[in-house]
Amino acid sequence: HDALQHCLFSSLFSQNFISLKGNIASGKTTCLEYFRKTNNIEVLTEPISKWRNVRGHNPLALMYQNPERWGLTLQTYVQLTMLEQHQAPICAPFKMIERSLFSAKYIFVENLYRSGNMPEVDYVVLTEWFDWITTNIHIPIDLIVYLQTSPETCYERLRLRCREEEKVIPLEYLESIHQLYEDWLINRSIPLPAPVLVIPADHDLQKMLLQYEEHRDRILAAGCS
Ligand SMILES: Nc1ncnc2c1ncn2[C@@H]1O[C@H](COP(=O)(O)OP(=O)(O)OP(=O)(O)O)[C@@H](O)[C@H]1O
Ligand SMILES: Nc1nc(=O)c2ncn([C@H]3C[C@H](O)[C@@H](CO)O3)c2[nH]1
Numbered sequence: 001h002d003a004l005q006h007c008l009f010s011s012l013f014s015q016n017f018i019s020l021k022g023n024i025a026s027g028k029t030t031c032l033e034y035f036r037k038t039n040n041i042e043v044l045t046e047p048i049s050k051w052r053n054v055r056g057h058n059p060l061a062l063m064y065q066n067p068e069r070w071g072l073t074l075q076t077y078v079q080l081t082m083l084e085q086h087q088a089p090i091c092a093p094f095k096m097i098e099r100s101l102f103s104a105k106y107i108f109v110e111n112l113y114r115s116g117n118m119p120e121v122d123y124v125v126l127t128e129w130f131d132w133i134t135t136n137i138h139i140p141i142d143l144i145v146y147l148q149t150s151p152e153t154c155y156e157r158l159r160l161r162c163r164e165e166e167k168v169i170p171l172e173y174l175e176s177i178h179q180l181y182e183d184w185l186i187n188r189s190i191p192l193p194a195p196v197l198v199i200p201a202d203h204d205l206q207k208m209l210l211q212y213e214e215h216r217d218r219i220l221a222a223g224c225s
Contacts, residue, residue, distance in 0.1 A: 016093060017086075017140045018219060019100040019194070021185065022147030023178050024169070025157040027201050027208060028098050031147060034212045035096055039220060042092040046099055047081040052165070061165040067117035075112070075126055078104045079133070086139045094220065101139055105130045106190055107180045115176065141194040145219060146185045147201035151175040 018041075022028050029045065036043040051060040051074065059077055062070035082101040109126055112118040133139075151174040158166055158174070183189040185196050197218060199211055 016095070016142045016220075018094065018096045018143045018145060019103075019141045020096055020098050020145045020147070021100070021103050021181065022201060023149055023151065023154045023174055023181060024166070025154045025161060026147045026149040027157070028147060030205065030208065031145075031201075031212060032096060032098060034209060035216075035219070039094070039216070040092050041094040041096050041220075042090045044085050044088060044095065044097040047085065050081050051077060058165070064165050064168050067112055067115075068119070071109075071112040071118045072122040072126065075104065075109050076129070078108070079126070079129060083133060083137070083139075087137075096145075100141060100193075101130075101133070102141075102193055106184050107177060110180055111173075111176055139193070143219065144185065144192065144194050144196045145215075146181065146196055146198045148181075148186075148198050149178075149201045151178045153202045154178075 020028050020031055032043045032045060035041045048060070052058050054077060059070060059074040063074040079101065082099070082104055085097055086101060105126070109118070109123065109130075113120075113123040151171060154174050155171045158169060185192070186198070197215065199215055201208060201211075203211065
């Protein structure tokens with residue numbers, strides 16, 4: 001009975017799906033935390049724990065160690081876990097999801113392929129999967145929030161956070177990821193699934209919390225855009 005009531009409740013609201021995007025260590029987790037605490041927003045962080053341990057295997061580490069051999073393995077699993085995130089039922093008027101099925105394809109798969117770290121057959125098979133999913137399954141996104149940082153800032157923060165698998169990431173990797181985000185979200189090289197709100201995110205924690213406060217109304221008006 002409760003589940004039915006919940007679903008009726010959530011169907012009454014024009015559900016608003018906000019996708020939070022940004023480079024590695026651009027501050028997404030901090031942003032999600034802010035909105036989880038201050039508003040009635042359901043937050044879905046990246047399922048990175050799954051990528052680091054799927055039945056005892058760590059495809060994230062494997063990909064960083066040998067992208068040509070393990071890129072497809074990780075990306076196939078990222079695509080599945082991100083689809084699960086998009087499909088997860090929600091019972092709040094807003095759902096903020098860290099990155100998306102789209103950023104996995106347009107940023108990370110694209111980067112692996114363009115940098116020569118993904119054989120074309122792998123790229124083509126992943127694209128076939130992605131095209132089938134996005135054609136046959138509705139992936140609702142009402143607003144994209146882009147935490148725009150410089151690669152250097154992300155590199156510094158990355159080193160501070162020192163996640164084991166990420167120790168091998170050079171600045172150049174962050175620069176190419178940054179360029180793909182800029183091409184997509186600023187220069188609109190690929191059609192966008194939703195409007196983009198850009199938040200400069202090179203500032204310190206205090207200033208960022210003020211930025212989130214300033215942009216709160218715009219973000220929570222997602223569905224009425
Ligand atoms: N505005 C900030 N100023 C300084 N350090 C920050 C700021 N925001 C986050 N950090 C720190 O930088 C590191 C990365 O931040 P965070 O985990 O929020 O990034 P992220 O975008 O979620 O990373 P990923 O893409 O890897 O999930 C963390 O150690 C965090 O404490
Ligand atoms: N190759 C690859 N493809 C993805 O779709 C993807 N999404 C996130 N990540 C990496 C970035 C951070 O190290 C860590 C947490 O964001 O996981 C990815 N790596």
